[in-house]
Amino acid sequence: MKAYLKDLLTLLFLCLPLLIYLILMSMYDVTLKTTAKEFLFNGAMLMLLLSVLFATTNRIVKFIFSIILLCFYSLLLIQVGVLYTFYNFIDKAVLYTLFETNFNEVKGFIDSYFKWYYGVSVFVYFYIVVRIIFSYRFTLEKYKIVPLLLIFACIGVGYRFFERSVLLLSTNTYVEYQDYTSQLSKKITHKESTYFTNVENDENEALYVVIIGESSSRRNMGIYDYYRDTNPKLSQLKDELYLFNDVISPRTHTILSLDRVFSLGDFHNPELNELGTIFQLANQAGFTTYWLSNQEPLGLNETLVSLYAKATHHQNFVTKTNKSSHKLDEVLFPLLDEVIQEKPSKKMIFLHLKGTHIFYWDAYPSHFSFFNDQPKTKFESEEAFQIINAYDNAIRYNDFVVSEIIKKIRSKNTNSYVVYFSDHGDDVFQDNNSFGHHEGIGTNAMYEVPFIVWLSEEYKQNSLDLNFQNKLNRKYTLEDFIYSFSDLSRIRFDQFQPIKSIFNEQFIYKKRMVSPGVNYDERN
Ligand SMILES: [Zn+2]
16 A cells, blocks of 8 residues: 555544544534534644654653543543534533532443443554554654644644633633632522511411422323323322423523522523522521432532522431432432421421432332333334333332322321422433433423422411412423412512512513523424
């Protein structure tokens, strides 16, 4: 083979990850400008490393730069993986989620999306690359000026497009994230907010429960007309439930969503989140507040959700006391029983479920493995069938958990309510040929959440003019939950806005913005 042809093929082989990245970008809806910038930046970095590697004869320099090259490839492959799985570049939303992730989640994530042959391919590729670096000689190498010129050119191009560097973005975002959470934590972890004034609640006795679900889409719930009976238990209680049909989550990631749900922050004024939260409101209204969670309190950092929860009087993270990694949501039952028995007469209990989190198959016990036949989907593959079945089984287990909680509260025969919603949904081969939740894809199934209210007879007697039946079809976004929450909890305060409460006669529909310029109700 002619020397230059051999050179060309070798170079193509060394550029393989970059070429895959380029092909992927051109397949998806990435603008030409972004594609060009990504390609130029990463191309320049790759050429720079290769030029140094082939220009030097020093084995130590060669060794060090080979390691840098393999790290560069790994980073590029992660970018390829994220683009391939979520049709999205690594951006701030992805990084924020990553910073709040813990080891178990990373492990589960890899279990969900990673295939063994990816690892084998990468290993084989890396092995050949290292062999080439230490044995191959390019024809042009004898002209020492060539790699030198290349190095200068690459530094120039790389510098011009350095804003495309994932490493730089990650570092900057991390600093910003640290700053943000430390600033915010100074305010939201306080038991009371100075912003709320004249907070009042007249009740002498109350047992109020807010269940925060995880990744459970309304789409897969039988009680919301899914074709499978994924809600046999809640269906039995149907006459006692108010099923709100058109409620969405503000975002499609746990932290980003709950940040809005718990606080005054919304799409237009996210920074209002530091002014006040539902926990502070409940404290100020005289409730004893409890946070019972089956989610992990610690990520790389303390997560934003657990910072919010710090404002409650009592917190109990099951995962802290119970070391085994997969815990079913029923572990919360004994904790709930205990709290129900406790002294305070006005209690507000928040339950944070593991729900139907992405490792669906771990979210339910084996005897809840109910759906095993072929599910309906337009994306027909064996993998899709298995994942849909696991998700539906997880939803069916979640149905058991939520209904058990309602039954426990009901048995107390006191002034009480239970409200259940999910932090966001998951799209499990519904609108998109994949599963999970990611704002880069942001399909409707990821926003559609259940919003279910149960009221005790005693609660109803205290508010005879109550009528939820004519409000069930309201188009509502959970970013205004604080107003619905205070309305339902009969908490009055000066800053209350009745137009933002789904339960209020004065409610007014507002545009449900899910991203800049995108109104959920107007997109197709
Ligand atoms: Zn979530």
